[in-house]
Amino acid sequence: MHKPPPAPAIDFWFDPASSYSYPAVMTIGGKAEAAGVAVRWRPFLLGPIFKSLGWAATPFEIQPLKGAYMWRDLERIASDLGLPFRRPTTFPLHSLLAARLVLVGLDAGWGIDFARAIHRAGFGDGRDIGERAVVADVLTSLGRDAAAELARAETGETKARLRAETDEAGRLGVFGAPTFVTAGGEIFWGHDRMDRALRWALAEAAPS
């Protein structure tokens, strides 16, 4: 009896507030499908992770020079990928509600579409996704009942799930977003490591 080789798989950890998560959210679906790698979308919050590590905030806020560079770099990346880009007037963005809604949507089949739409709202259109009205608008644009989905996002169960997901990210050693974790536990941080992570996942699953 031979065990079948494991299927190539990756966990994709992202935060709707994370600037470099934007190009990853918009492109990982097509790339992973082409490569034959299954992706599990895992929204989480960077804020509590930073806090647990003793970091006061994102380096892009603490270090203005690095922040300014990040925006220019993201603009170039978006241009390369043909993605709209507009720097949000509010930053850091607050993604608590948006992240909870991704969880709700993943259960119901619209979570990936919502993740793409909320990232595009934040970094493609420069909207403040921390505002409830903006989040509701994105839900409506996807044909969802905004009031009903917002209510689902704010149940104790959804809140607890997002906390558990964030705790799990912390346990894995995730310290930034996006982060890709292969089935074998290999960690890749940053949109610029996405292709490498997909190749690694394929190599893990190749028959030896």
Place this chain on the structure above:
Amino acid sequence: MHKPPPAPAIDFWFDPASSYSYPAVMTIGGKAEAAGVAVRWRPFLLGPIFKSLGWAATPFEIQPLKGAYMWRDLERIASDLGLPFRRPTTFPLHSLLAARLVLVGLDAGWGIDFARAIHRAGFGDGRDIGERAVVADVLTSLGRDAAAELARAETGETKARLRAETDEAGRLGVFGAPTFVTAGGEIFWGHDRMDRALRWALAEAAPS
């Protein structure tokens, strides 16, 4: 009368103490030559830059989780590129002498070879390039008279030149290494942006 288009050119800022400078130092020569981009090698010191920005040290030292990730990431990159990798037992490395020697060597035609050899000593062989004996050994391995070159590295003129180069990096807004600055002033930070920087330099020089 037509002005000739500017030749594609890039300034390559690196610090012999910088881990991610290692793969860039080892590969930029071949890549840039293949692409037709002229490279100006510009050694500098990250330490004074960090200090001027109010950063206590490299994030890899302040944030152990990020540091541990960096070493694993660098190991994977080295493996991909077929470069030797060994984590130096001392880190951060002290690169004052090494950086001065790169300047001396660039004048005399052996600076690029020395830059490659000192980075390989630090990150390929895990040696402490802050030790004078290690630096002397690298010089000797390149057929140089170590005592004579070390003396040249420690003249007031060489010291002042390295300070001026580091000041220039700071004026340009360089805050990490490696950093690539195109003739048009576009800044790219990180080994993972090297190919993009070379393409940008080519596009700048293309006839419009």
